[in-house]
Amino acid sequence: MDWELKNMRPGFGEALVELGKKYPQVVALNADLSGSTTTAMFEKAYPERFFNVGIAEQNMMGISAGLAATGHIVFASTFAMFATGRAYDQIRQSIAYPKLNVKIVATHAGITVGGDGASHQMHEDLALMRVLPHMKVIAPADYMETKKAVLKVAETPGPCYIRTARTNTPMIYDEDYKFRIGKADIIKEGDDVTIIAMGLMVSKAIEAAEELKKEGISARVVNNSTIKPRDKNMIIDSARRTGAIVTVEEHNMIVGMGSAVAEVLADYEPVPQRRVGIPDVFGESGESEELMQAYGLTIENIIENAKIAIAMKR
Amino acid sequence: MPIERNDYTENLEGSLVELKEASTEARRWIVKMINAAGSGHPGGSLSSIDILMVLFTKVMKHDPADPTWPDRDRFVLSKGHASPALYTALAMNGYFDRTELLTLRKMGSRLQGHPSMNKTPGVDISTGSLGQGLSLAIGMALGGRLDRRDYRVYCIMGDGEIQEGQIWEAAMAASHYKIDSLCAILDRNQLQIDGPTEKIMSIEPIQPKFEAFGWHVININGHDHKDLLLAFKEAESIKGKPTLILANTVKGKGVSFMEGSLNFHGKAPNEEELEQALSELGGDV
Ligand SMILES: Cc1ncc(C[n+]2csc(CCOP(=O)(O)OP(=O)(O)O)c2C)c(N)n1
Numbered sequence: 001m002d003w004e005l006k007n008m009r010p011g012f013g014e015a016l017v018e019l020g021k022k023y024p025q026v027v028a029l030n031a032d033l034s035g036s037t038t039t040a041m042f043e044k045a046y047p048e049r050f051f052n053v054g055i056a057e058q059n060m061m062g063i064s065a066g067l068a069a070t071g072h073i074v075f076a077s078t079f080a081m082f083a084t085g086r087a088y089d090q091i092r093q094s095i096a097y098p099k100l101n102v103k104i105v106a107t108h109a110g111i112t113v114g115g116d117g118a119s120h121q122m123h124e125d126l127a128l129m130r131v132l133p134h135m136k137v138i139a140p141a142d143y144m145e146t147k148k149a150v151l152k153v154a155e156t157p158g159p160c161y162i163r164t165a166r167t168n169t170p171m172i173y174d175e176d177y178k179f180r181i182g183k184a185d186i187i188k189e190g191d192d193v194t195i196i197a198m199g200l201m202v203s204k205a206i207e208a209a210e211e212l213k214k215e216g217i218s219a220r221v222v223n224n225s226t227i228k229p230r231d232k233n234m235i236i237d238s239a240r241r242t243g244a245i246v247t248v249e250e251h252n253m254i255v256g257m258g259s260a261v262a263e264v265l266a267d268y269e270p271v272p273q274r275r276v277g278i279p280d281v282f283g284e285s286g287e288s289e290e291l292m293q294a295y296g297l298t299i300e301n302i303i304e305n306a307k308i309a310i311a312m313k314r
Numbered sequence: 315m316p317i318e319r320n321d322y323t324e325n326l327e328g329s330l331v332e333l334k335e336a337s338t339e340a341r342r343w344i345v346k347m348i349n350a351a352g353s354g355h356p357g358g359s360l361s362s363i364d365i366l367m368v369l370f371t372k373v374m375k376h377d378p379a380d381p382t383w384p385d386r387d388r389f390v391l392s393k394g395h396a397s398p399a400l401y402t403a404l405a406m407n408g409y410f411d412r413t414e415l416l417t418l419r420k421m422g423s424r425l426q427g428h429p430s431m432n433k434t435p436g437v438d439i440s441t442g443s444l445g446q447g448l449s450l451a452i453g454m455a456l457g458g459r460l461d462r463r464d465y466r467v468y469c470i471m472g473d474g475e476i477q478e479g480q481i482w483e484a485a486m487a488a489s490h491y492k493i494d495s496l497c498a499i500l501d502r503n504q505l506q507i508d509g510p511t512e513k514i515m516s517i518e519p520i521q522p523k524f525e526a527f528g529w530h531v532i533n534i535n536g537h538d539h540k541d542l543l544l545a546f547k548e549a550e551s552i553k554g555k556p557t558l559i560l561a562n563t564v565k566g567k568g569v570s571f572m573e574g575s576l577n578f579h580g581k582a583p584n585e586e587e588l589e590q591a592l593s594e595l596g597g598d599v
């Protein structure tokens with residue numbers, strides 16, 4: 001399919017500037033990656049409300065918590081690896097536990113980081129954030145959803161984690177899209193199987209459904225951008241309607257979005273589920289597309305797993 | 315055959331001629347390999363290459379034919395994004411063929427974007443997340459002490475990198491344990507990604523900070539091979555405390571349009587820029 005490509009990250013930077021204008025309490029922090037994370041836009045517009053703490057992610061999370069404790073709406077940003085990996089304990093103890101109003105917006109998540117290799121390819125951020133009480137976890141599908149999600153979370157008190165990608169990604173949504181925290185977006189209806197995707201895999205899920213249609217298989221396609229709180233109703237409803245589920249994520253298959261879906265199915269509506277995601281291995285250097293191929297993040301793999309899930313129905 | 319620690323300050327003039335030529339060739343490889351990769355970090359590679367070449371060709375006790383020799387000196391590239399400089403020093407010292415440098419960052423290559431000890435011969439430890447290398451170096455030095463081996467440990471840090479708190483936890487530990495087999499080198503190129511260190515998050519005064527943490531500090535020009543050789547020699551003679559070589563450098567050193575440039579921290583030169591860089595560097599590869 002011919003997708004219009006656009007980077008998610010400016011969706012964050014632009015939304016942040018809008019928020020800065022609307023709310024004087026909005027502040028932004030960064031750790032020597034203000035260009036890559038696009039928070040430089042906010043720095044330019046509101047220099048007095050921007051803090052670049054240098055290469056010190058743990059300090060950034062602590063300062064963010066302190067700012068939130070004095071009533072500010074805080075956006076802290078760096079690469080997903082250093083936000084959730086390096087500063088996990090600061091996030092847990094100083095942001096999640098006291099339920100402070102810090103929005104962590106991470107960029108460069110996942111294998112599509114490419115050439116930098118395994119040390120920079122964060123496949124476990126959703127897992128780390130998902131297990132924290134009070135934390136909301138969102139993985140937008142494109143530029144537009146990133147923008148809408150950032151605007152939305154600013155109006156919702158409490159800790160929140162949003163992850164975005166490095167690469168340009170297909171545009172799924174336009175201006176009219178309404179993002180709701182905790183509400184998945186049904187992109188396409190179908191009867192035989194539900195493909196529940198997130199992030200830059202949503203476009204691949206849509207393409208897989210098109211291919212399946214040619215073979216007479218009708219697939220429901222869902223963008224499950226809020227990993228937490230889970231959209232239980234969508235998951236149960238999909239299970240009842242289609243009787244088979246495939247989850248698709250650019251994340252370790254352990255404790256990611258697919259696991260979150262599996263937990264709901266196990267508790268309420270057990271049906272066959274197959275998971276497409278990154279196996280439990282570290283990544284490596286390469287081009288984004290090559291790596292997606294090598295690690296099974298492909299349309300073909302989604303199709304294959306959809307067929308297996310259907311075959312597993314009783 | 316055990317390798318003896320040699321006195322690399324003996325034939326100084328000869329060494330300097332050799333190093334001058336070798337470091338120019340190394341700079342050519344750095345810009346070529348990053349161009350071929352299409353991404354990577356030229357600025358911090360060019361600022362640290364003189365330090366690396368002096369270490370690997372003159373100072374360190376190591377054996378390319380036996381990269382896991384237990385008595386070898388250890389090396390930690392704490393600022394892992396300068397991997398092109400490390401890979402070049404390794405290739406030019408016989409760990410692998412120079413042409414392999416052009417596979418940097420490509421799928422299946424042994425030369426990952428950031429150093430990986432399980433993939434590249436000669437890489438002693440994996441790095442890439444800033445601020446962690448000095449602790450690794452301390453652990454390696456303590457390991458040598460426990461095993462009664464007399465190897466030394468070298469660790470290159472970035473100046474922006476020392477904003478990480480872990481560096482100071484490690485700085486404290488190194489002097490607490492009186493680790494005199496450890497020599498850290500600070501690549502003081504004045505810049506990090508978003509700007510000059512002093513503008514983003516000031517780290518000065520560096521020398522008194524490390525001295526207060528119990529270190530011996532040697533302040534030198536990090537592109538002067540003689541300065542470097544003498545500083546490493548001095549570090550060997552310091553007993554009971556770790557040494558920091560405060561190496562004053564220029565980011566992007568050797569390529570006019572990369573020198574002091576924020577733009578070339580993490581951007582590959584395109585074909586035109588590569589040609590310009592190679593013509594400035596002179597020499598031939
Ligand atoms: C923990 C961590 N945070 C952020 C980064 C991203 N990053 C890569 S290089 C760099 C700047 C490094 O500056 P400096 O230490 O001065 O290195 P140099 O100037 O020698 O390139 C940053 C922030 C990282 N690799 N690790």
Ligand SMILES: [Mg+2]
Nearest residue numbers: 473474505506
């Ligand atoms: Mg620097």
